[in-house]
Amino acid sequence: MTTKLAILDDYQNLALSYADWDKARARDVAITVFNQPLGTIDQAAAALAPFDAIVLMRERQPMPGTLIARLPNLKFMVLTGARAPSLDLAACTARGIPVSNTSTGPNQSATSELAWALLMDAARHVTRADRLVRAGGWHDGLDMGLILAGKRLGVIGLGKLGAKMAHYARAFDMEVVAWSANLTAERARDGGARLVSKDELLSTSDIVSIHLVLSDRTRGLIGRAELARMKKGAVLVNSSRGPIVDEAALVDALRSRHLGAAGLDVYDIEPLPARHALTTLDNVVLSPHLGYVAEATFRAFYQDSVENLLAWLDGQPVRVINPEAIGTR
Known part of the structure; x- marks a missing residue:
């Protein structure tokens, strides 16, 4: 009997070229690739x-x-x-649907490097300047750039990604401070930063970069009051998850120029809707959730996906994150 497989959200049409899916086809697997978002729950169903x-x-x-x-x-x-x-693992388990995950390849470097690129762009207005030159302009109306040396980077969330940002910042002769709910002074030192309170980080940092997992505790962590505490002209970088920051409050802070600039890779709704308020602002750099979008990462994703599929077809699924679902169907 043919097994029908759907590969979702292959926006760049790369999934089939990054792994040997012929191994699955040889097992009578019919593959359908979806290149666009599926829309509403009804449309997806x-x-x-x-x-x-x-x-x-x-x-x-x-x-x-x-x-x-x-x-x-x-x-x-x-x-x-x-x-x-965004995956209801409990619902999968209740249905007896095993879920296998994959390795991430060099995902930590991919995401932190993208965050640093956003930081640099927001600080020196590279994308805005590029658009200006292409339109026949030169320096017309550009804000002054921010020299990083001697400035303070505030890292919210000093895990593996945040520690990489601290490492990059020290190479640029920046001072690095950090805060998260459970961060200790010792762990901050090990990560290349100095522990401060959230209020101090927000009020004294020239650039704030967010590196937290989205959870009930972090959702809305940076709201209107927190943005107001930031230094006038400061830069905010978010490559973690959009809902950690109050998006409407961020738009207001950028529009009023209380924040000098922002670099964003993540949003409340993705893909970002056309004509969203963020797209109307000239002091924000926007990228389409590219933190993990790199060839080595995608090859790891899809090659492991083929291995996972074949193992499941053999009745011996691997890398299962809800093993209690196995054999309950």
């Missing part, structure tokens, strides 16, 4: 109802329990990366 297995690209397609319940044929899922809060 209609599109995915025929499929036995699904490969998710990170959190691009939300998979709440309400959607999973409407996929009668679904028996197996692959999640690229380690985890995704």
